[in-house]
Amino acid sequence: MGTRAGGLPCCRCRASDSDGGPDLEAPPLPSGYTQRIWIQRAVHIEHVHTTIRTVLLHHERAGHPDSPLGAALRAVSVALVEVLPTVQELERLWAHREGTVGEWERAHMPRALREHLAALEGLISRMCQLAFGIIVDPDEPC
Numbered sequence: 001m002g003t004r005a006g007g008l009p010c011c012r013c014r015a016s017d018s019d020g021g022p023d024l025e026a027p028p029l030p031s032g033y034t035q036r037i038w039i040q041r042a043v044h045i046e047h048v049h050t051t052i053r054t055v056l057l058h059h060e061r062a063g064h065p066d067s068p069l070g071a072a073l074r075a076v077s078v079a080l081v082e083v084l085p086t087v088q089e090l091e092r093l094w095a096h097r098e099g100t101v102g103e104w105e106r107a108h109m110p111r112a113l114r115e116h117l118a119a120l121e122g123l124i125s126r127m128c129q130l131a132f133g134i135i136v137d138p139d140e141p142c
Contacts, residue, residue: 006072027094030101037101038053038109039094042087045120049080069134076127080120 027039036044052073076094090108096105 027091033101038105038114039090040119041121042083042090042109045080045117046084046087046091047123049077049084051102052077052080069131072127072130076123079123083116083120 026140027043029040056073056077058069059067093108094104
């Protein structure tokens with residue numbers, strides 16, 4: 001990313017960041033459910049990783065590979081990448097599921113995995129707060 005003094009992105013980079021990334025969706029909620037289920041939460045982590053990779057690639061091609069935000073995004077990407085094979089296998093299993101959502105989750109989403117996914121969601125949330133503060137700092141003039 002291009003940065004100004006203090007390591008904040010320049011206006012041109014702020015504009016390119018608002019273009020968004022891939023439009024990815026998690027598996028739809030089964031009927032009768034109103035809140036995200038574990039498979040959706042897992043797939044969301046995969047989508048966040050894909051989006052981070054897309055943003056980093058865009059900025060590397062634009063000649064802005066080094067910035068505080070880029071370093072933070074790379075660090076989060078490393079944390080997310082280890083769970084991707086598990087998520088991909090869960091997606092495959094979900095596509096061929098039998099029984100109720102609860103039965104499937106008990107069979108395929110052990111407590112340790114759920115806790116790991118929740119910790120990654122917390123990391124993603126903190127990264128979003130940091131990115132928001134860097135990209136959309138209303139007190140920083142362009």
